[in-house]
Amino acid sequence: MDEFSFIKSIKQQFYRQSTLVKGIGDDAAVFRQPFSDIVTSVDTFVENIHFRKDTMKPFHVGYRALTANISDIAAMGATPAFYLVSIVIPTTWCDAEIDDVFRGMHTLASNYKMDLIGGDTVSGSELTISITVIGYARKGSICYRHNARDGDIVFATGTLGDSQAGYYILTNPGDYMDADYYIRSHQMPEPQVNFASYFHHFSRVAINDISDGIGNEAAEICAESNVSMILEDEQIPISDNYHQFLPELQYKWKYFGGEDFQLLGTISANDWPKLKKVADSIHIRLTRIGRVFTEDNQHNVYLKKNGRKYLLPKKGYTHLK
Amino acid sequence: MDEFSFIKSIKQQFYRQSTLVKGIGDDAAVFRQPFSDIVTSVDTFVENIHFRKDTMKPFHVGYRALTANISDIAAMGATPAFYLVSIVIPTTWCDAEIDDVFRGMHTLASNYKMDLIGGDTVSGSELTISITVIGYARKGSICYRHNARDGDIVFATGTLGDSQAGYYILTNPGDYMDADYYIRSHQMPEPQVNFASYFHHFSRVAINDISDGIGNEAAEICAESNVSMILEDEQIPISDNYHQFLPELQYKWKYFGGEDFQLLGTISANDWPKLKKVADSIHIRLTRIGRVFTEDNQHNVYLKKNGRKYLLPKKGYTHLK
Numbered sequence: 137m138d139e140f141s142f143i144k145s146i147k148q149q150f151y152r153q154s155t156l157v158k159g160i161g162d163d164a165a166v167f168r169q170p171f172s173d174i175v176t177s178v179d180t181f182v183e184n185i186h187f188r189k190d191t192m193k194p195f196h197v198g199y200r201a202l203t204a205n206i207s208d209i210a211a212m213g214a215t216p217a218f219y220l221v222s223i224v225i226p227t228t229w230c231d232a233e234i235d236d237v238f239r240g241m242h243t244l245a246s247n248y249k250m251d252l253i254g255g256d257t258v259s260g261s262e263l264t265i266s267i268t269v270i271g272y273a274r275k276g277s278i279c280y281r282h283n284a285r286d287g288d289i290v291f292a293t294g295t296l297g298d299s300q301a302g303y304y305i306l307t308n309p310g311d312y313m314d315a316d317y318y319i320r321s322h323q324m325p326e327p328q329v330n331f332a333s334y335f336h337h338f339s340r341v342a343i344n345d346i347s348d349g350i351g352n353e354a355a356e357i358c359a360e361s362n363v364s365m366i367l368e369d370e371q372i373p374i375s376d377n378y379h380q381f382l383p384e385l386q387y388k389w390k391y392f393g394g395e396d397f398q399l400l401g402t403i404s405a406n407d408w409p410k411l412k413k414v415a416d417s418i419h420i421r422l423t424r425i426g427r428v429f430t431e432d433n434q435h436n437v438y439l440k441k442n443g444r445k446y447l448l449p450k451k452g453y454t455h456l457k
Numbered sequence: 458m459d460e461f462s463f464i465k466s467i468k469q470q471f472y473r474q475s476t477l478v479k480g481i482g483d484d485a486a487v488f489r490q491p492f493s494d495i496v497t498s499v500d501t502f503v504e505n506i507h508f509r510k511d512t513m514k515p516f517h518v519g520y521r522a523l524t525a526n527i528s529d530i531a532a533m534g535a536t537p538a539f540y541l542v543s544i545v546i547p548t549t550w551c552d553a554e555i556d557d558v559f560r561g562m563h564t565l566a567s568n569y570k571m572d573l574i575g576g577d578t579v580s581g582s583e584l585t586i587s588i589t590v591i592g593y594a595r596k597g598s599i600c601y602r603h604n605a606r607d608g609d610i611v612f613a614t615g616t617l618g619d620s621q622a623g624y625y626i627l628t629n630p631g632d633y634m635d636a637d638y639y640i641r642s643h644q645m646p647e648p649q650v651n652f653a654s655y656f657h658h659f660s661r662v663a664i665n666d667i668s669d670g671i672g673n674e675a676a677e678i679c680a681e682s683n684v685s686m687i688l689e690d691e692q693i694p695i696s697d698n699y700h701q702f703l704p705e706l707q708y709k710w711k712y713f714g715g716e717d718f719q720l721l722g723t724i725s726a727n728d729w730p731k732l733k734k735v736a737d738s739i740h741i742r743l744t745r746i747g748r749v750f751t752e753d754n755q756h757n758v759y760l761k762k763n764g765r766k767y768l769l770p771k772k773g774y775t776h777l778k
Contacts, residue, residue: 142578146542146559152570153538165574167539167591170491178541178575178589185579217474218488220499221467222543222587238467249473253486254499254589257463258506261582266543268499268575268589270488 161360162281163211163345166273173273175214179205183226183263191306194233196323197265198240204347205269206248207327207397211345212280213335214273219245220254224264237265248329274336279401283342284361288402290426291411293328295375296350297389299396304385313377325397331420332399338411343401349392351437353400355450358435365402367426367448369441391439392451402428482681483602484532484666487594494594496535500526504547504584512627515554517644518586519561524648525668526590527569528718531653532666533601535594540566541575545585558586569650595657600722604663605682609723611747612732614649616696617671618710620717625706634698646718652741653720659732664722670713672758674721676771679756682723688747688769690762712760713772723749 147160157173158166164177181187181201192200202219209216221241225234245252254268302322305312312318328345335341342361344353350372354365372390379386403411408424415422426440437448468481478494479487485498502508502522513521523540530537542562546555566573575589623643626633633639649666656662663682665674671693675686693711700707724732729745736743747761758769 139578143576145556146573146576148563148573151572153572156539156572156574159572159574160576165539165541167574169493169495172490174490174495176539176541176575176589176591178543178577178587180543180545180577180579180587182545182579182581185581217476218486218497220486220497220589222499222501224501224503224545224585235466242469251472251474251477251480252467252469253472253477253480253488254497255464255467255481256499256501256587257460258501258503260503260506260585264545264581264585266499266501266577266587268497268541270497270591 158278158280163208166212166278168275171275173275173278175209175212175271175273175278176268177205177208178266178268179208180264180266191303192323194236195240198237199244199324201265201267202241202244203325203327203397205267206244206329207345207347209269209271210327210329210332211343211399212273212278213332213341213343214271214278215329215333216248216250216269216271218251218253218270220268221252222256222266224258224260224262226259226261226263229263277336279335279341279343281342281344281357281360283340284357284363284402284428285340285404286363286428286430287405288428289405289408289424290365290367290402290428292350292373292398292400292423292425293331294396294398294421295373296346296396296398297378297386297393298375299325300389300393301378301381304381313380314375317375321396325395327397328399330418331415334414338403338407341401341403343399346396346398346400347394349394350400351391351448352450354437354448357402358437362435363428363430364432364434364436364438365426365428366438366440366445369439371423371425373421373423391448479599479601484529487533487599489596492596494596494599496530496533496592496594496599497589498526498529499587499589500529501585501587512624513644515557516561519558520565520645522586522588523562523565524646524718526588527565527648527650528666528668530590530592531648531650532664532720533594533599534653534656534662534664535592535599536654537569537571537590537592537650539572539574539591541589542573543577543587545579545581545583547580547582547584550584598657600656600662600664602663602665602678602681604661605678605684605723605749606661606725607684607749607751608726609749610726610729610745611686611688611723611749613671613694613719613721613744613746614652615717615719615742616694617667617717617719618699618707618714619696620646621710621714622699622702625702634701635696638696642717646716648718649720651739652736655735659724659728662722662724664720667717667719667721668715670715671721672712672769673771675758675769678723679758683756684749684751685753685755685757685759686747686749687759687761687766690760692744692746694742694744712769
């Protein structure tokens with residue numbers, strides 16, 4: 137069963153709790169309190185599926201696992217506050233390495249004043265880290281995937297494909313430009329919490345974090361909002377020396393590479409200049425990469441490349457493959 | 458690293474979030490909202506460590522995994538509301554079996570009007586279910602382990618040792634009295650949510666759920682409250698046909714067996730009769746099993762048996778061993 141079928145299969149037909157605002161089906165669930173919305177999600181990170189010990193030190197394993205979870209909270213326009221960690225530890229990992237995993241999480245958590253409030257450990261055959269993150273959002277200001285509307289601007293933060301480029305460099309040793317930058321993008325990607333904390337100033341923003349590749353994330357927003365998108369290939373933000381890699385790899389990584397933990401979003405054309413100003417003021421690279429439309433009565437993602445229009449496949453990132 | 462050392466090693470020196478009331482160190486963490494306290498904890502359940510496929514059907518695996526988590530919330534005097542499930546699925550489990558695992562969780566969750574609000578799945582080598590439960594408590598009415606005081610009554614709900622008796626029957630086939638009852642206690646134990654929902658009527662109750670055996674749970678309350686306890690062997694509540702098992706097994710299961718998910722608690726002698734009346738009114742078996750004292754300036758758990766006083770070892774339940 138793939139992730140999509142799985143989520144569909146476990147989704148309840150209806151919810152019972154009156155405080156629940158959003159159940160399964162976005163980057164995180166949302167329940168309401170008198171003065172804020174509380175946002176929570178879980179994500180799991182398994183050795184040899186999500187990471188390899190030869191491309192990540194234990195410190196990076198912890199850092200990277202928590203990044204993925206915090207990124208889900210940022211993608212709701214919320215601020216992370218707490219995390220709980222369940223860890224399965226095989227005999228091939230010593231206590232000092234596990235300490236380093238927690239040091240990696242702790243280092244990233246400290247940047248966002250997050251507290252570790254629950255933990256559980258069992259022995260098992262492969263290192264498995266499952267993290268639940270809980271965050272706060274201003275009441276009613278969540279950036280749902282269903283918020284996209286006809287005519288919206290599509291934007292992305294940062295540059296795309298860099299995490300996969302870093303993994304490629306680590307597994308294909310050679311002489312590369314900016315090797316350290318790409319490796320860091322793979323081992324210690326930064327969740328976009330800071331930028332996300334400004335979204336509540338806007339009336340309507342749809343956001344997905346780019347964990348599985350922009351192709352997949354764009355398709356999710358389109359499906360939930362019942363709109364289509366057209367992305368402009370030449371506008372997709374890439375790093376300065378990204379062109380050093382094979383064109384096929386560039387294409388694969390930037391559209392389907394995943395794990396960059398940048399944000400893909402939509403906002404009304406009216407609000408776009410103001411959002412761009414916010415990004416500039418906090419030194420976040422923000423790029424307009426396409427637009428939302430509904431004329432086709434579909435929910436497709438198109439790619440405009442060399443003057444032609446293609447359907448962008450929905451395939452997401454498949455880990456370490 | 459054992460669970461105790463692990464928890465100690467990951468516990469933060471200080472917390473940063475102003476809404477946090479209790480971090481790591483009780484059955485669940487607590488953070489405050491304007492009109493309620495929110496309680497959360499994580500627990501993990503691994504094949505061949507916490508359960509065996511020959512003594513539990515997939516439905517029971519799900520039911521039992523969620524029981525453990527809900528029980529932690531009940532042990533805070535809180536009511537469960539939401540759960541998130543991370544599951545690692547090996548190729549030896551088919552889709553229909555995984556559906557049954559979720560059906561088991563869903564059946565129990567429905568009894569308490571809980572909603573599944575987050576999920577994550579990955580493939581891996583052994584079935585691992587990690588559940589985070591979130592619940593609500595009345596503001597300021599949490600039943601912390603540190604609430605026990607000199608002179609308190611020590612009580613237990615239900616009967617103890619039955620889950621281990623059920624596991625024994627399943628793995629040592631033979632002719633037993635009430636076999637179905639014991640097997641059900643192992644496969645589908647009930648968390649004590651209903652009784653726990655009355656604790657807020659009392660000014661001070663200390664509670665631990667009996668997941669690791671009463672010896673261990675009593676020791677945790679003593680350590681956190683800086684008190685000692687004496688338990689009366691003949692008062693420990695056991696089921697009608699418990700005496701059919703070897704005396705050594707009876708002793709082992711009722712003190713160190715764990716997984717009964719009954720509650721062990723303390724309450725002032727003044728409030729005890731009122732608590733007993735509540736239990737009677739909702740048909741919960743509630744037994745006074747000992748008392749809290751501080752004369753020894755220690756935090757020990759003693760067992761009075763056949764007129765003699767022994768130190769009860771702190772050893773907890775070791776899964777499937």
